[in-house]
Amino acid sequence: MEKTDVTLLIGGEAGQGLVTLGQLLAKSLVHAGYSILVTQSYQSRIRGGHNTFAIRVSTEAVVAPRESVDLLIAMNAETVTLHKAEVADGGLIVADEAHGTETDGCLVVPYQQLGETRFANVVALGVVSVLLGLDQPLVARSLDDFFGKKDHEMAEKNRQILTTAFDWCDQQTVAFEKLPPVAKPIQRMVMNGNEAIAMGALSAGVKFCSFYPMTPATSIALNLAAQAGRMGLVVEQAEDEIAAINMAIGASFAGVPSIVPTSGGGFALMTEGVSLAGMSETPVLIVVAQRPGPATGLPTRTEQADLEFVLHSGHGEFPRAIFSPGTVEECFWLARKSLEVAAKFQGPVFLLTDQFLADSSRAVTPFDIDNLEPIDPGIETDASSLPYSRYAITPSGVSPRLLPGMTKHLVVAGGDEHPVDGHLTEDLSIREVMVEKRMRKEQGIIAEVVPPEAQGDERPDLLLVTWGSSKGSVLEAADQLRNETTRVGTLHFSQVWPLVPDHFLQRFQDAGKVVCVEGNAFGQLARLIRRETGFAVHSRVLRYDGLPITPEYIIRELGD
Amino acid sequence: MEKTDVTLLIGGEAGQGLVTLGQLLAKSLVHAGYSILVTQSYQSRIRGGHNTFAIRVSTEAVVAPRESVDLLIAMNAETVTLHKAEVADGGLIVADEAHGTETDGCLVVPYQQLGETRFANVVALGVVSVLLGLDQPLVARSLDDFFGKKDHEMAEKNRQILTTAFDWCDQQTVAFEKLPPVAKPIQRMVMNGNEAIAMGALSAGVKFCSFYPMTPATSIALNLAAQAGRMGLVVEQAEDEIAAINMAIGASFAGVPSIVPTSGGGFALMTEGVSLAGMSETPVLIVVAQRPGPATGLPTRTEQADLEFVLHSGHGEFPRAIFSPGTVEECFWLARKSLEVAAKFQGPVFLLTDQFLADSSRAVTPFDIDNLEPIDPGIETDASSLPYSRYAITPSGVSPRLLPGMTKHLVVAGGDEHPVDGHLTEDLSIREVMVEKRMRKEQGIIAEVVPPEAQGDERPDLLLVTWGSSKGSVLEAADQLRNETTRVGTLHFSQVWPLVPDHFLQRFQDAGKVVCVEGNAFGQLARLIRRETGFAVHSRVLRYDGLPITPEYIIRELGD
Amino acid sequence: MVTIEDYGKYETAWCPGCGNFSILDAVKRGLVTSELEPHQVLFVSGIGQAAKAPHYLNTNVFNGLHGRALPVASGAKLANPNLKVIVESGDGCNYGEGGNHFLAAIRRNIDLTLIVHDNQIYGLTKGQASPTSEEGLITKAQPEGVASAPFNPIAVAVAMQASFVARGFSGMIDHLAGLLKEAMAHEGFALIDVLQPCVSFNKVNTFAWYKKRCYTLPDEYDPTDWRSAMQTAMEWGDKIPLGIIYRNQRTTFEKRFSVLQQGPLIGRDTDFGELKKILEKFA
Amino acid sequence: MVTIEDYGKYETAWCPGCGNFSILDAVKRGLVTSELEPHQVLFVSGIGQAAKAPHYLNTNVFNGLHGRALPVASGAKLANPNLKVIVESGDGCNYGEGGNHFLAAIRRNIDLTLIVHDNQIYGLTKGQASPTSEEGLITKAQPEGVASAPFNPIAVAVAMQASFVARGFSGMIDHLAGLLKEAMAHEGFALIDVLQPCVSFNKVNTFAWYKKRCYTLPDEYDPTDWRSAMQTAMEWGDKIPLGIIYRNQRTTFEKRFSVLQQGPLIGRDTDFGELKKILEKFA
Ligand SMILES: Cc1ncc(C[n+]2csc(CCOP(=O)(O)OP(=O)(O)O)c2C)c(N)n1
Ligand SMILES: Cc1ncc(C[n+]2csc(CCOP(=O)(O)OP(=O)(O)O)c2C)c(N)n1
Ligand code: SF4
Ligand code: SF4
């Protein structure tokens, strides 16, 4: 049988250009029509250490990472030692003489001979491309796209080395089957979760981003910054996270959709601002890219342990919405949706992602930009009744919003309790009315909730429930379990708040066994479901070692 | 029937000395053997506005405030207008000519004639004392205690005015019954919630307090600061709340029990530090004195809406304990207990109070200081095994703690994930072990949970469940409902996390109707109970207008 | 033409005799002489007694969190540079809780006017030390006296070469109104630290205390001379200089963003053609 | 006698060629010449590449949050003034996220040594501008160049009359070790800003760039003269002065707390007799 599903893992030190190599391979594979899914693992350092860049590639759609490796590309000896055991039967190790000649099933590459050390990644690119069966011109084009614009001489040099590597590898006899070609390659993009969030936000008309750098959220801001000139937005690195959220609130109050990307520790500093957004009824989108805590924890790894924190963040009570994309595509669409919900209900909205999804490049069908519109910023151009009152009482709880300086009407807003005019009050009957006004917005938010996505059997023996980035692994695990003749259903929450029991409770009750799969130790979604419905899931598959949940992990844990 | 339960309400502007008046009355009443409960209401300003100081006084124990007023002491006209309707049948208004002569049931006091304007509060003290039947020497002593030390001339002047007021009032015929004397007055103190927390913390051996001023938490720090010299502690006003929590963590790491008082917005800024305490396993007690949010909300009013925020504060996962005293006595004992739990389990512990309890002076039986000891700080004086490892793996999850500089052993701690030695690691198998080590501490915390206090019928028709400062009102409402022949039970949680279902679930299941009474809009304890037990309370009595829950409020709401 | 009346008259929550009243008057005068209409202006404040000031003005207001007025104002200004954005708040708010934003605003030289009511005390929370409280000041929170050196906002601003640094006194209202007008006219970040007696809690730095010490800088004083400005900034104690202590002409922050040269971000279209091209790089 | 070896030798997570290595060496030398034994010292750091330094020393360490090393260190020092507390962290940590604590530590004059690895960049997060980055520096986060003026920590510290203000350079390790010894000997808050090339992300302020500009202050330079110190603090660009730029003798913070005059708080008994008396005032 042809091998249509291959996982390759590139390992080496930070600074060896392994991300570049990985990205070039990813691009080339997608150009050739394959589906891919990248899993990056790196340490909290700039040079040295041990990093990996894994690509799962297939002729069919790939939705999850896999643990076993078919092609191990070792850029140093440590990689061979650390990952040898992961290599599957029929797998191959590609290494330098110095790195692992003694191992069976190893293709020894004479790196020194094929190019200078700093081009080792290009040599590897050539060798691996041959092994996978990629066309040289296609790979050369990816290489050109990458270096071409910057430096012609460099581009030329790279191309030469690629050719040398291709030639050398073509002459080897290797016991590794090439990938079958894709019948009708469709055009797809290579995009990771953070890029998709940035693009989604741009398409929604985001005009302001303030942030303080923090892995794994930073690249959202960097992607926006790179397009700030072309798309007409301001991206500002703030002095700290407190400034970041307050700046975004200021920009949003003045009239532009705003986004604040951060991670757990930085988000912690923003919680007072979240409360201000709730009280002042200012739209703002906060992206929380999760990583393992508490405190600094493991800054470059992945986890899904900030759901409860985000849900209850900020003192006092106010409505909110929390989205949790499960795929790169969902990152794009939910970035839009969350900006829309923020604008419509005038308050803080969250997008919960994590390091795994943030850094996971995938093959993505291009978005239909031609048929998209920016979101409705929910701003009026004149007062419908006078005097204009920022916090007018309405049945929906949403008050008509004017912008300061854009009309003759004055806009008064803030974080103290206020009468409709936004000024200060100590009248406790007003307090009650205002709490209820704010709370009413929750009904509107509920009406727009994205229901969890159900797949598989409707009345299954086993229902796997999950949220956020674990989606793909749950889907694949379910598929595998089905082969073993269990009736399996899945339910993925891409919005974890508010929860609407009507959307899912029946399915829970109809299932034989409900298992919640989450990347944390408390089983946070499971607890939340019980709080909201009384339903106690029967069992939980939890992971909290810093790695993404894989299909294999789920199946192993279910077996226990 | 003699009136044994009187509520008096003093109203006026900030700056009129009405708190002094109230405190003097409170002291005098307690000295005379009565039980009292104070409810203070003030605005977020220094002068002017409308403030009240209410004392409920009784020959029996008072546990809750009451809404109706028997004696309205108006220091200005506004007070009469605002509170006239609250005056009960047979009640009396005490006012100046200028303030309310036209009202029936009014004792018009010629303030001008009895003393200069700035002594109006002393005049009122005399008048009210006569009305309540307090002895002049007893009241004079309270007055002396207050002013005596500071300024002899002033004290003399005050005494004179008091006499004048007593004499004048003795000659009036007023339709207001004096309080019956207390048969055997027992000696009690007058103390409010914040004072009790400060005293409890001192008795536990607290040696460090860092804070940033914030109503209604500030007075905890002020009470500690006032005794810093005598009790040997450092109290430092930090540059912001972030500094406050991090300083306390530093002091605690270096070896002394530390406390950080704050309120919602300030606490929001501490959540990253909470996470650091969890990860670095540093004991710290954080007192969150709640007030209505979101954002600045109503800074001087009360609410119980930060339970969920505190419970989930800080990114990542780690165990914690949350105490919620219901009385002034519990403030004292739970301040001790929470410092003890923090030291024993080496992490963040919370004391959740609120403006109502913070400012509510009550008659308190003196604590048996002679039989108290400071808490065990949980510190070893030498390493039991070498090399000393701050994060040694143990069955309880608690690692032996040495202090830096106090032995030759080196102590390495911090917020990154670490192996046992406290240094940095990127080893993901260590991660798993460390998460589990930290989580194991929860078992120890659970073993020490203060069970909820049950009163009344064991299998009641109606079970009123509550937490924190609403305790007294729930108890009294239950009493009143019992008079109406319902079988009523109550359950008060003075520790809201962890919840141990064995402590209360049976009682829930045995009750006809379970109603949760809380000072918030979400019904936060009710949600938490459902999350932990699946039990959905049948109904909720919620209040979120900034005022404390009263027995009357509960009964009204239950009637709806 | 705009008049004082346009800015309204409100009841305040301040203590009778407080310096805040005069500052409020001076601010109104500054606005009127600057010919700013209420709807053109956005006041941003934090929390404190001073921070209530914008509520006593008939204009656009965003009253945010304690210490966080500057970031809110900066965000609003970047979104809509056409707004005249003025930050008004206390010494605790700006130099205490908000100290980091104060440094950042100076570094940015963003076109904001920052009016600090500097009463050298935390008024609203009832009299704890503020960053500008004098060493040794005894309060309930500092029963052994303030142990830290007072923060000198003027010195720090001049050392950082802030583009407009001034000091006023609530007791010299004409002078203050004049300063405010200049500050509002200044392009870039303008700090006016206003000495303000707090009659309720600061019994040391009283009206008389300030009155005795404050003097206005002479006409020949050259605020563009950094060296002498730095010296002047250090003057405190027996003599306290009032006026524009330092100024320079640095490019404003907004000018550095090429996108802002085409006008405010508000209401700007999203260019889907451009976005399509951007997405092509992912293909 | 304490030796360099006592402070251990660890593998680091730094890039080959980074200035951090020399700073680590100099710190060890400073500790040894100060005759401090590992267990007498507590290093507190934040988060960043620089902040990892304490993990490469055999001593007591508390590695806290990004930007929050100073408060942790201050708390530890107040609890146990017998500890020699040294804070070591990056420019982003101390002047960015932790800016407010930097101001407060100077005002307190608490007896801490603050060593700032100033590479004018955020290293660990891969090369965004730091507060000390030069105007115009282009990074992925600042594609149009840094728009803010750089923070001059020396100028701010001198303007605030910090009691010990020095600058070193990782490329002049003997000089730096000497500075560190002096800083450790200083009673009160001591700032040493250490210029440090980041070979991975700062391609402007390289070793050569610093080397060309750095000069040590002459012997006759008088660091107690505030005026000249302020001038010297402003020097940057073609010539960058190294050495003790300013010092004075202010009372330390710890000295202001009467309770600390009886020794550290640690292990002190709780006086229940006294507490009883205190409770009597509530009777
Ligand atoms: C995060 C936070 N911390 C603390 C407070 C409490 N607080 C309100 S105003 C204030 C101090 C005000 O001082 P200042 O800014 O000088 O204003 P003033 O009242 O003196 O005019 C404080 C500490 C708060 N509202 N928010
Ligand atoms: C609250 C918070 N925000 C952001 C980060 C991410 N972060 C880690 S290190 C760093 C910057 C480090 O710069 P610097 O202090 O100059 O140290 P360097 O790496 O350059 O030595 C940032 C932003 C964090 N850990 N915590
Ligand atoms: S407390 Fe002080 S600053 Fe506040 S209004 Fe009163 S006098 Fe003014
Ligand atoms: S990133 Fe820069 S500062 Fe960090 S270790 Fe590498 S060279 Fe040094």
Ligand SMILES: [Mg+2]
């Ligand atoms: Mg003030």
Ligand SMILES: [Mg+2]
């Ligand atoms: Mg740096």
